[in-house]
Amino acid sequence: MKTYIYSKTKAVKDCFEAIKIKKDEIIDIRNPEDILSDLKSLHATEMIYCDISSYDEKNQNKVLKALCEIKKYGIIDPKAQLEDSAQLFYNNASDYIGKNMIKNGIKAQRLRQAYDYKFLDDKENILIPEDFILSGANWKEIKSGKEYTFCLMFIELDDLRELKKQTGASIITEMVDDFQNFINQVIAPHNGKVWMWMDYGGLVLLPFDGENCSIIMSCIKLIMNRKMLNAEFFGYDIEMRYRIALHIGNTVYKKRGDTGEIVSDSINSIFHLGQQYAEPGNLYMTDYVTQFIPAGLRSLFVEDGEFEGRNIHRMRLPLGH
């Protein structure tokens, strides 16, 4: 948690400097004059406290107006200048620190509560469709034969059908085996399991708890670091390229190898997306998955049209990679 305090009042500065924070928390006291320029680059995970007594009346209104646009801010009012402090909360504020609190001291817990107040609000904004049957964050509660909502990851090597004709089957088999082992390493920290495997790729099943979809970060790195992976791990004369598709949806779970009779719109969709829509070397995801892209990385994705009734997003590619 990172908190910026904009104040030139000594009592306010002393009060915040005295707060005992944890190692991974930071309180940074900054010049009130910088607040408007700083707001332009405020990170989604940062919290601002603004001492309104540090501004004249004209600038107070300007600053309060600008603060309404951001998600996490609190107002410090050491001279009790605000007549209606409750109004602040209708304008997106997360906290109000009045004269008495400055006098009596503030505890770190208060800052965390204010921070979480909006953070939890963000999480509540994640839509969970009514037909979702969340599987939980791991495999503990998942039983064979029952339906759950999973994150589905399709990944397949590109170009190998053509290359097989040129290089022979044995080298291709070796490449695919290496690739499958590598994918197992990538998905293991996310509790993923290769569920179905075809000639050149497969479908990975990842438990989904409705709150996190950490595999997105690994997929971003798979695209970003593809050349490095080729040089360091695969080491073939043929450059390996793969396409990835992510979707969150329902399917009945059965053990690997026992999946022949499963009928699932989500499974059909992810295969169609990966095999019919996806261009070589790219990462795609359906609309619902995009909610879980880390906030700072959303600009890496672009809308890429509609496929089988779902909006599709594609990761921009690093140039040359």
Place this chain on the structure above:
Amino acid sequence: MKITSQLKSLTMKALSQSMDVQTMIAMVRELHYNYDIHKQTGYADSIPIPKMTAAEQIVNDINKMNLFPQFINQIILLHKNGHMGKKFPVKFLREIFNEIKDQGLLYDNQYNMFVENPEVRITRNWGTLQNNNEYYITFLRLDIVGNSKLVREYDNKIIQRTYNDLKEIVEKAASKRNARIWNWEGDGGTVAFFFTDKNLFAVLSAMEIVHELFLYNKMRCLLKKPLGVRIAVHAGPFLYSDNEEDLKKNDTIKKLIEMEAKHTKPNTFTISSEIVEGLDPVLYNLFGAIKIDQQTSYYNYELRWESV
């Protein structure tokens, strides 16, 4: 490296049962050119020294000179290549290898030397480089852009946290490729690569740092603007020294610093022609050439994204 009595005993047996005294002396003189076995044992020059006596004396002397791993290298080279056209299959080599492995060292076939097993121990010189010996080393240098301004602008806690995060990124990229951070000051440092594909590993480390820093700046950076670093990779001769100050006097390092400071844009890295030669073609195409003068070109990598 701890020289156990078992290792000494095995080495004595290997010497005395695999070669004559003249060959033993020839091996010692590769490491200590005026070694005199007669003087060391007290035998007159005209009297032949028994093989077991010579072997025992040599092993003890080598141990005192702190040259044991290097001497074992000589024995391995004799086993592989022979001496003066004659083959010398050395006995007890497998047992010697196992004993040394138990001490946390592994044999590097490319460089014919023992190096420490990074899973057991990590030291600055990989447990093998000797002071005042010259080695060909690949260096990665990294420098934080605008350090003085950042230090003035931000609270010390933020700076410490940010710089520690950067160091973690560098350490992770370097340690997984068995590199060593030889120098780390507040605003950057120097990383050395010596074994295996050292040029490739240095380039991959630099690329990983650029990529991870991109993600860090997007997701976790506490500064108002992205943290910027300049990175350069270059290889050349280096007279090994345990002293960090000696780094600055070395010509390879001087060129590295010049590449980084004068020819590298923030959050990119530059490599020299020594590094680009033989670089994996998969990576080669990612670099753009920078012509410095008629004789010199550097090559730069920048993470850029497809525009929409």
